[in-house]
Amino acid sequence: MIKITINANYSFQRKKSFASKIVSKDDYIPHDENNVYVNFDESNNKLFLVSKYGSIEIIDDDIKFELNEVLLFYNNINQLRRFFRPSANSNAILLTEQCDQRCIMCSQPPKDKRYDDFPLFKNALKLCPNKSIITISGGEPTLFMDELLDFLIFAKKERPDITFHILSNGQHFKKEDMKNLKEVSSNVLWGIPLYSHLPNEHDDIVSKDGAYDKLFHSFSLLLEAGSRIELRTVLMKQNIKSLLKLSDLIINKLPWIEIWAMMQLEYIGYAKMNWKKIFFDNSENFEFLENSIIHALSNKINLNLYNFPLCTVPQKFRKIARPSISDWKKKFIKECENCEKKSVCAGFFEWHKNEIGYKNIGRKFL
Amino acid sequence: MTYNYFPYNFRKIDHQYFLVSNISGNFFLCKKETLDKIIHKKIDNNLEKYLLQKGFLFKEQGDFNWNNNKFKLVKRKMLPEKIGYYMIVPTLRCNINCSYCQVSRVDQSTNGYDWDDNTLDHFFKFVSKYSDKNIKIEFQGGEPTLRVDIIKKVIQWADKNKYKAEFAICTNLLNINQEFEEIIARDDVHLSTSIDGSYEIQKNQRTKSDDLAKNFFKNFEYVSNKYGLDKISALPTFYDFDQVVPTIDFYESLGLKTIYLRPVNFQGFARKKHPISKNLTEEWGKIYNKALDYIFQKNYNKKNNFMMEFSFLTNLRRIFQPGSNGHVDLRNPNFASRDNFIVDYNGVLFPSDEARMISRIGLVDLSLGNIFDGLDSEKISNYNWNQISDVNSDCIHCSYQPYCGIDTVDDLSRYNRIDLPKIKTNFCQNNLRKFDDIFSRILSNKPENILNITGHLTGIFSTIPPFSDIIYD
Numbered sequence: 001m002i003k004i005t006i007n008a009n010y011s012f013q014r015k016k017s018f019a020s021k022i023v024s025k026d027d028y029i030p031h032d033e034n035n036v037y038v039n040f041d042e043s044n045n046k047l048f049l050v051s052k053y054g055s056i057e058i059i060d061d062d063i064k065f066e067l068n069e070v071l072l073f074y075n076n077i078n079q080l081r082r083f084f085r086p087s088a089n090s091n092a093i094l095l096t097e098q099c100d101q102r103c104i105m106c107s108q109p110p111k112d113k114r115y116d117d118f119p120l121f122k123n124a125l126k127l128c129p130n131k132s133i134i135t136i137s138g139g140e141p142t143l144f145m146d147e148l149l150d151f152l153i154f155a156k157k158e159r160p161d162i163t164f165h166i167l168s169n170g171q172h173f174k175k176e177d178m179k180n181l182k183e184v185s186s187n188v189l190w191g192i193p194l195y196s197h198l199p200n201e202h203d204d205i206v207s208k209d210g211a212y213d214k215l216f217h218s219f220s221l222l223l224e225a226g227s228r229i230e231l232r233t234v235l236m237k238q239n240i241k242s243l244l245k246l247s248d249l250i251i252n253k254l255p256w257i258e259i260w261a262m263m264q265l266e267y268i269g270y271a272k273m274n275w276k277k278i279f280f281d282n283s284e285n286f287e288f289l290e291n292s293i294i295h296a297l298s299n300k301i302n303l304n305l306y307n308f309p310l311c312t313v314p315q316k317f318r319k320i321a322r323p324s325i326s327d328w329k330k331k332f333i334k335e336c337e338n339c340e341k342k343s344v345c346a347g348f349f350e351w352h353k354n355e356i357g358y359k360n361i362g363r364k365f366l
Numbered sequence: 367m368t369y370n371y372f373p374y375n376f377r378k379i380d381h382q383y384f385l386v387s388n389i390s391g392n393f394f395l396c397k398k399e400t401l402d403k404i405i406h407k408k409i410d411n412n413l414e415k416y417l418l419q420k421g422f423l424f425k426e427q428g429d430f431n432w433n434n435n436k437f438k439l440v441k442r443k444m445l446p447e448k449i450g451y452y453m454i455v456p457t458l459r460c461n462i463n464c465s466y467c468q469v470s471r472v473d474q475s476t477n478g479y480d481w482d483d484n485t486l487d488h489f490f491k492f493v494s495k496y497s498d499k500n501i502k503i504e505f506q507g508g509e510p511t512l513r514v515d516i517i518k519k520v521i522q523w524a525d526k527n528k529y530k531a532e533f534a535i536c537t538n539l540l541n542i543n544q545e546f547e548e549i550i551a552r553d554d555v556h557l558s559t560s561i562d563g564s565y566e567i568q569k570n571q572r573t574k575s576d577d578l579a580k581n582f583f584k585n586f587e588y589v590s591n592k593y594g595l596d597k598i599s600a601l602p603t604f605y606d607f608d609q610v611v612p613t614i615d616f617y618e619s620l621g622l623k624t625i626y627l628r629p630v631n632f633q634g635f636a637r638k639k640h641p642i643s644k645n646l647t648e649e650w651g652k653i654y655n656k657a658l659d660y661i662f663q664k665n666y667n668k669k670n671n672f673m674m675e676f677s678f679l680t681n682l683r684r685i686f687q688p689g690s691n692g693h694v695d696l697r698n699p700n701f702a703s704r705d706n707f708i709v710d711y712n713g714v715l716f717p718s719d720e721a722r723m724i725s726r727i728g729l730v731d732l733s734l735g736n737i738f739d740g741l742d743s744e745k746i747s748n749y750n751w752n753q754i755s756d757v758n759s760d761c762i763h764c765s766y767q768p769y770c771g772i773d774t775v776d777d778l779s780r781y782n783r784i785d786l787p788k789i790k791t792n793f794c795q796n797n798l799r800k801f802d803d804i805f806s807r808i809l810s811n812k813p814e815n816i817l818n819i820t821g822h823l824t825g826i827f828s829t830i831p832p833f834s835d836i837i838y839d
Contacts, residue, residue, distance in 0.1 A: 220430040223437065248834055252392075252419055253430075255688070256437045291830050298823040298832030300687035316826050 002328035010078045012053040019124035022069045070127045083124045090326040092135035099140040102207035107266040118151050135165045142172040149180040167191040173218040181225035191230040196239045197249040230259040236278040240288045247295040264307040268351045283312035283360035310345040311362040335361045369423035377765035379805045390438035391768035392421040396838035441688040449496045451706035456481045456516040458508040458711040464572045488737040504534040511537050514545045539585045561600040563613045607653045626676035647792045651799045666814035672827045679822045681800045684769040696771035700753040703746045713737040724779045760788035766801045
């Protein structure tokens with residue numbers, strides 16, 4: 001597992017946080033705080049990062065920094081955070097752990113913690129490689145809607161090549177946000193969950209009354225703003241039976257979305273707690289999915305399967321299964337040892353527990 | 367507050383059911399009693415709910431339903447802003463003389479019908495000006511492989527200038543030399559050829575000689591074995607309609623996955639030789655429907671290697687998949703000089719291959735400029751005004767208008783005029799029949815129809831229908 005938050009022995013002559021990019025020692029400019037270089041002391045087997053403010057020693061083991069990686073130095077807590085790794089399949093800003101929904105499968109249950117430091121993010125953004133894609137997640141990032149939109153407008157002006165993938169529950173868009181939403185529409189893909197065509201089924205899953213109605217109010221605004229939407233539907237025992245009706249709703253009312261993602265569960269957080277009540281094993285029964293997939297594809301909805309190991313999906317549907325699990329929390333299990341499809345397979349979440357997971361790995365659909 | 371209706375049309379499909387479709391192409395099927403309720407605006411709660419769900423109603427301009435319909439409407443009519451498709455004729459010369467040659471051709475030894483360096487140079491300048499980096503270039507003829515050197519130069523130029531290009535070469539496959547094979551081997555090169563049927567038919571209609579027919583099938587086998595059947599597609603032309611079913615079988619035996627069933631299209635010089643073609647619409651329709659049944663039944667009895675029929679696919683996509691606007695034979699608006707051009711052997715620009723043919727026989731000059739002097743914008747504008755079905759007084763009353771296309775060139779070539787009532791044209795009759803057939807198949811609820819509809823739309827042949835709630839009662 002790749003570590004994102006890293007501990008260090010700090011001795012920087014600066015207490016405020018700052019953003020910096022890893023360059024080679026030859027390209028290092030000593031008076032510029034926006035660059036650091038990696039120094040490995042072979043005799044003592046110690047890893048250092050050298051900045052204009054001095055050098056710090058990395059405490060955690062097995063850290064492999066990359067050239068052009070962007071780091072955030074949190075000097076007051078002796079930590080640094082990997083903001084952008086060029087080789088990663090996903091780079092995310094965790095904005096906050098606060099949320100106004102309590103989804104029964106939440107992988108990251110809300111806490112009263114927030115990490116929004118937009119001035120710092122703005123500096124980091126300027127250092128990212130050309131055409132970077134940055135995910136913004138939570139908690140619920142749009143709890144700070146004004147600051148978030150301000151950040152996106154800044155990004156659009158300073159770095160129009162960078163695009164964002166923002167995971168939001170779609171509960172907080174207002175008419176007043178329209179102007180800004182329009183402005184950033186082409187640079188942002190909003191990942192927004194919809195779990196059912198039935199308002200009460202959706203509301204039950206997110207544990208919030210009226211969430212469905214609010215969501216459709218938001219959809220109306222987002223459509224008018226020309227926003228790009230990735231609709232996300234986590235599949236569970238709760239909604240699998242009505243999945244076909246959901247595909248009809250999408251065909252009729254949401255054909256303008258860019259992607260519809262059907263997603264498998266992540267065994268962590270509330271999902272772990274509720275696992276037996278919610279986990280739907282698609283390796284046992286693919287019928288509900290099959291019906292819904294056929295509907296969506298026939299009507300040219302750009303449907304993708306996220307977090308599905310390829311061997312749990314019938315051959316004919318594998319072309320829509322994506323290697324969606326971020327590299328830092330992805331693993332392969334014993335059964336995958338001789339599999340040739342690993343490079344195109346989503347694999348498993350680091351915390352996946354095989355005993356209670358899919359019953360037919362590598363068997364049923366071969 | 368009561369709801370408003372988006373404009374809609376309806377059409378009788380069978381003795382019981384009507385199709386109701388609106389301007390965005392949203393549709394459903396219902397019985398006459400339901401249709402009456404809608405027409406007289408006496409709908410109950412259930413029907414209102416259904417109409418809302420299907421996108422037939424809105425409360426006010428700019429509300430969610432309004433914007434949703436607007437999205438679909440635009441999607442159905444949107445054309446690319448840049449020219450992405452060029453069909454070019456590096457030479458008009460050909461080494462065989464098919465009996466109904468579609469395109470005008472000249473004998474292999476004739477002088478003055480090839481591109482020269484100056485033409486190439488201006489073509490490159492034209493592409494640089496009117497296209498972005500995603501282009502597709504189709505080499506037509508004549509027989510383009512008589513000028514492999516030009517094909518090579520075009521590909522090298524695209525490589526050098528970092529185009530994300532695809533190339534299609536329409537060839538009779540009679541000459542595969544080393545130079546041509548180096549081109550074939552590229553992943554971005556696709557071949558297209560004509561196969562009218564088995565050896566005898568191919569000989570009679572195309573090659574005219576035993577040796578050449580043998581040579582053709584030998585080369586076809588060589589290419590498909592070495593590079594896979596994805597490398598090459600084939601088109602039949604039916605002169606004798608009794609040959610349709612045997613040709614389907616023949617295509618299947620060759621391993622081909624797609625067949626395009628179309629009657630011989632007597633245009634260009636061919637029309638002078640075969641004046642009978644005007645009245646074939648009805649006869650062909652019957653043959654076509656039977657042939658579709660034949661393919662569908664075959665697919666239904668198969669586990670894999672399913673076959674698709676291209677014109678069914680085209681019409682079907684226009685119904686279910688807004689945005690399928692890439693096929694100039696069936697789209698609306700069907701503007702020239704928006705996303706594709708034909709560049710003739712002399713650098714003259716045409717909106718379509720058919721336009722090139724009827725211009726060449728002197729019926730009407732449909733050229734829209736040339737690559738040396740640029741575009742004739744006045745002519746393009748005049749042409750385009752007749753390529754919009756939304757302003758045609760016949761089309762606007764038709765339930766299939768959101769799905770159908772418009773093709774003034776076809777009208778011109780058949781009737782020498784563009785102002786016949788559309789219902790009297792081959793284009794209209796042919797597509798009415800095809801759309802009627804599709805909706806009848808949907809209503810039939812036969813598993814072989816569902817399997818083929820789903821299969822054509824998704825590539826996944828399954829008896830799961832691609833729709834669940836499109837029949838109201």
